[in-house]
Amino acid sequence: MNMALAGLVAGMALGFAGYFGGFGAFVLVAALGAVGFVVGRLLDGDLQAGEFFHPRSSDRDDRRR
Template sequence: MNATQTGIIAGLVLGLAATQGFTAFLVTLAVGFVGLVVGRILDGELDLGDVFGRGRDK
């Protein structure tokens, strides 16, 4: 299992553990997405410089 899979599973489990109530689905989805992004960054499949843009040279 790579870091992306580990990150999304950890995010989903933590989201389920942290929620109790009507908004459980939305909180779990958000935490799972954060876990997915962190896992992709750790795998090197997502570069934050590409997401946020690099500094512009003038």
């Protein structure tokens, strides 16, 4: 499945959730979709779990001075 088709399916799912379930259902579907995307990337090996837990760079300390 290419990215355009995946985006179409995700947009349609969010649209149906928003129309039939209201804003709360829209937010729930969007949040669960994001979690599913991250888990899928982790399982594919495109993303490492350690990338979420280490600092981005050491220049953050330089900005505080």
